Amino acid sequence: MKKHILLLFILGIVISNSFAQEEEKDQPVTNPFESGILIDAQTTVIPDARTLEFIIQHKFGSMDNGTSDLWGIYAPGANVRLALNYVPVKNLQIGIGQTKTNMYTDFNAKWTIFKQTERNTIPVSVALYGSAAIDGRDVNTLETGQVVSSKGETQPKSIKFGDRLSYYSQLIIGRKFNDWLSIQAGASFTHYNMAGWDYNHDIIGAHVNGRIKFSPQGSLIFTYDHPLKIKDISEQWTWDTHPKPNLAFGVEIFTFTHAFQIYVGTADGIVPQHIMMYNQKDWKDKGLAIGFTITRLWMF
DSSP states (O other): OHHHHHHHHHHHHHHHHHHHHHHHSOOBOSOSSSSSEETTEEOSOOOOTTEEEEEEEEEEEESTTGGGGTTTTTSSOOEEEEEEEEEEETTEEEEEEEESGGGOEEEEEEEEEEOOBTTSSSOSEEEEEEEEEEOOSOGGGOSOOEEEOTTSOEEEEOOOGGGGEEEEEEEEEEEEOSSSEEEEEEEEEEEESSOOTTSOSEEEEEEEEEEEEEETTEEEEEEEEEEOOOGGGOOOSSOTTOOOOEEEEEEEEEOSSEEEEEEEESOOOOSHHHHHHHOOOOGGGTOOEEEEEEEEEEEO
């Protein structure tokens, strides 16, 4: 009998220690961001495995004309992207999207390598994001593809499928500093297989974005993307067509399955490589436009 009591006592100690170790295990921080997308930028957040996400991104026309077209809401030049993302396994997301501008069809993937933990065993979250887009416009509307002979004579356009491809890759590092402040920084590389005569094929960018919570379901949000001027990879003699920085700020309202973001920003593009390569809008020169992003989650 005494042996049985001693055995039960030892077993109880082992079980209690096991539970104590589980409680002491450093867990990932909760909700550094409420969505995997922030305006038109990516966050380190990926929904739970077997989650399907539907995204609507819409940018209206420029606010230049003021009340005459309701600050761009009724203006021409709107851009829209519809997309689906799926999380097949934990921390890995794949997706596809279709954008009005250039009729881009993009295929993308995101992998959260590390998640920040509550006790700072891992002080930051780290994610990798990549996108490949296909320019779906009619060949006659493309900006380049003309072949010039050795004598300078311009030949008809010769455009292959590979010429329509563009690529974007980004490293994202984020930290939730407290219950109301989360900040991310990142670096990106953009490549276009085919570029206009006045543009580069490659560009490197720096990024920062974040959110400031002002209520349990509301946050102020911002993004800033800066294409860097690096002569070693530039194919131009001047910086006349160098893309301008993209600045956007707005408000996010979220629930367990939805996130609604309304904002004002400079870039009219939505696909990240287009923003980094071609944005010519400037917030100092009446380049602002209203936009919104809506996400909806379904868990299976």
